[in-house]
Amino acid sequence: MERDNQTSSVSMFILLGLSSRPEDQKPLFILFLIMYLVTIIGNLLIILTICSDPQLQTPMYFFLSFLSFTDICFTTNTVPKMLENFLSEKRTISYARCLTQMYFLYAVGNTDSCLLAAMAFDRYVAICDPFHYVTTMSHRCCVLLLAFSCSFSHLHSLLHILLLNRLTFCDSNVIRHFLCEINPLLKLSCSSTFVNELVIKTEGLVVLVTPFLFIAFSYILILITVLKIPSAAGKGKAFSTCSAHLTVVTLFYGSIFYVYLQPLSTYTVRDRVATIVYTVLTSMLNPFIYSLRNKDLKRGLRKLMSRRKF
Template identity: 65%
Template sequence: MDIKNGSSSTSGFILLGLSSNPQLQKPLFAIFFNMYLVTVVGNVLIILVIYSNSRLHTPMYFFLSNLSFMDICFTTVVVPKMLVDLLSETKSISYVGCLVQMYFFMAFGNTDSYLLASMAIDRLTAICNPFHYDVVMNLRRCFLMLLGSCTISHVHSLLRVLLMSRLSFCASHTIKHFFCDTQPVLKLSCSDTSSSQIVVMTETLAVIVTPFLCILFSYLQIIITVLRIPSVAGKWKAFSTCGSHLTVVILFYGSVIYVYFRPLSMYSVVKDRVATVMYTVVTPMLNPFIYSLRNKDMKNSLRKLRDRIPDMERRNQTSIYEFLLMGLSEQPEQQPLLFGLFLGMYLVTVLGNLLIILAISSDVHLHTPMYIFLANLSFSDIGFISTIIPKMLGNIGSGNKLISYGECLTQLYFFGLFADLDNFLLAVMAFDRYVAISHPLHYAMTMNSQCCVLLVAGSWVVTIFHALVHTLLVTRLSFCGPNIIPHFFCDLVPLLKLACSSTYVNSLMLIFVAGILLIGPFVCILTSYFYIALAILRIDSPKGKQKAFSNCTSHLSMVSLFYSTAIGVYLCPPSSTSGGKNRVFSVMYTVVTPMLNPFIYSLRNRDMKGALGKLLRRKTL
């Protein structure tokens, strides 16, 4: 996909930022860097406090924790790129990067809007129907409201981005803003934007005004109910539970309505930047303070969390600080065989993937997007298998199968990180093949170096955060019963079975978040190959079809190996999994798949075979 410029095309835009004055760049960087840190730390604290205190496991705080998570994502879409631009002379953003930023900005912004509406409904039910509160706002309904908010927001964002992608840009490519927002980009289009404006205004009214009207209706009913309370103290107590939410709603919607609900002709650069800073940076930063300083439960929970940190190791005298890994087999005569087998597989995996990385880095002909992603996949596979196999070999060799609590959490974190990274990189590689086969003339422009860096960096950021969330959720569990893990490493599902405290939140997050992060890239791969298949079927000659499809066979083989086992292990509740099957499936995608990657990509690829031959001949000489 490209931006048309008459007969030519451009690969990106220039972001003017908040100010073009060179003397203001460093002060602005310091201000927004500190605001970003405060936002992330504050909202992470809110999430930790809510999940660490069972008294806060209520619908109101469930929505608040999700609002904090969305605020972190919302501000992360905008501020890091802005900070980089403040310190660099070139403030460019690629066309694809602009659309990606626009998509996630709208997705998280709209989710914030729907979550605020969900919180208003929660307050309406609590005040107007207190006796039916537990029935109406049950966990299933809360989960459905959250899922609905995310789904509607992402569909809306996708439609908006697809609408923007059909516009032509033939004049200035300078966006008078600090990120890719709809209105500033529409101003640059040289094609007719009247239909786009009508659709944008109509759709925005439907998606943003609907939750806003829901909030207004909820508070109208709340006010009527509060006014019926005879005592002043009762009125104050009822209304005080809404003060924090009302403050956030006013901050968020006041600036959003000003920016988006007026004709394009009334667009003002300076005023829009100020209003946008309010709801993209200031509001997410203030949310933790508004909800903690005005809320006794949150303040008490924050104090408890602070007091628990110094003595976390002695907080529970019955806690288990060591686990016993059963391994693949308990038969003593099989241990030497397993040690030799997995040592050989580990060495082959590390050497094979290192050769792939060296071959790609040493041959300039392989410095293309496909091989850049392959090098990253090989690095991820080395990290993936190194998280598990060395510890397993140590346990087999020493006969001591114990693993400390800290080591278990560390292994859990890095296993989740590299497994998710493999998942995302396979999706990125599928997208690369789609562009190469379906849009070969636009390949160099679409898959430019900046786009490749953003795709790889985005994969790292998402997977690091996801792995951290699951690890932090495990830290809140108590382990006071059996300490035997029927697995060969600390995986999440077997670990949840050992907890003597409630694992409901962990199971919910495992199915919901892990499901999205596993299914999302998988759907991306399926969609890419659907369009690839359509493009190949349009090719007339059988040789052309075979040549086009041969570019995908290695990747398809890896996808089949990886997903056929990973989906079976993680997309089902912990109560329904079998330890034996999990171990077999886990060996497939933790050991066999990383080991086969170099063979699949080298034996079926002439370029790789040529590069490996050159590398080996160079080492011999």
Template identity: 60%
Template sequence: MASANHSTHSDFILIGLSSHPGQQKFLFAIFLVMYIVSILGNLLIILLILCDAHLHTPMYFFVGHLSLVDACFTSVTVPKMLVNLVSEAKSISYAACLTQMYFFFAFGVTDSFLLASMAYDRYVAIRNPLQYTSMMSQSLCVGFVAGSWIVSHLHSLLHIILMSRLSFCASHEIPHFFCDHQPVLALSCTDTSLIEMLIFTEGALVVLSPFVFIVISYALILVTVLRLPAGSGWRKAFSTCGAHLLVVTLFYGTVIGVYFQPTARYSAEKGRVATIMYTIVIPMLNPFIYSLRNDDVKGAFRKTLCRKVGTH
């Protein structure tokens, strides 16, 4: 029976955020606006970095890739959620579910490694400003980004291979708006102990190692800044670190709270709220926190806008 169920998987049903028609319309409008703002904001950052030579620096190299990953990350889940909010059919095929889960893991882990790369970049810029360009060489930056993509996809592939071996004998209703790890595991009638052990070992290593690296980088930044004389730009440095650490805290706080707990203790309602934070809200805020409040980016935007207006 287990092999039969494994060979003939039925479609899953995504319960979503709400079953009340009035709430669904309201949620659709809210999340559609947030999704559009997120996509346009991240694409704007990418275009500005590509078009303005003054932004061709290691820091904005990472920011551009972070914006690309954020746009992809939120696009993995939100379009399907929006369709389900205005559609009676809320099913998703088994293959589509695993595909969604694969790219969700891949982009999420890539995001965390890029945050770690940006933390190191800021440490080098503050600790060795005169040697910043030589230390953050193009090959090193490309290596950081390429390593982030490779590790994240290997991590995702490992988990999806194990997830694909599960059997689902009873309910196929996922109490979520996308195929997340924990609610799908909770539906399985086969032993999930191996996958849960992998989450707490390999998963913890992949997800928490960038977080530890970020904490160490900013501890060293703090030590460096405190040694600077007053008025040497330490207020600006503290402001930049505070914004970055705020996003890191929100991102890792919600990720750890959702994924690093036993399946039996998983709460679907709390999981949905936390997931909304790091799949929709944080990718939408990142362009404003990292770039749109930055004088260099605002100057590039004004120059690009004036150039377009002058051309017309």
């Protein structure tokens, strides 16, 4: 192909993974297999519960069901290849598959980010403007927010993949990571990465930080409103509806900011551990975080389980 002759002599990459010691591979395989199965089962239960219970057909659960779906896609994009590499000596990934994995990593990850922002907006309207909640958070509005989240995230991901595809990879093909991520790949390039790094620091930073700032601003307004509620019971109820979402936001953005809001040259093994948090751990914990703190969801889960037993 013309691309192979002009831009890259590397057709395969080697993923070093989390550990190079042979004795660590099987325990890591078992650990991540269990985490992956728990993620799939937990998020599928959330989706089935919301879809089967008429009382859960509200905007909050509409976004939560799609958040569970994106979490399944997020982990499926990375964990199966990790599991394969734990049991393989080669640990290779083709150039095309590497870019494909990276594309869905950022497309689905940013969709997650936008959905968390949409859920924060839902909580803001429910608490700060309850009388207009039904009209503001109409089904049409929810669908438009979902469509924007998906389309915007995919366009953002496509931009970075197209820019990355212009680079040359001449000699080294060893990625010091367990997945194909943009920072380790930029380190391998033997051509100028100035444009890539500029886009990451401008467009990428805006895409990453804007949803977080929107969430933070929403919760500042929610906090101001809640503090005006005279009864302690009212304040507790308002805070309880937001606590699960805030926990997920903290886990998700805390690990992402740790990885991406630092210079490319400082990218180390600790970033691999932080990447596990937002690619695997958060997706696994989300069903537990939302179901344990939500009475309606717990009731729906019990109804779903009793129906399956019957």
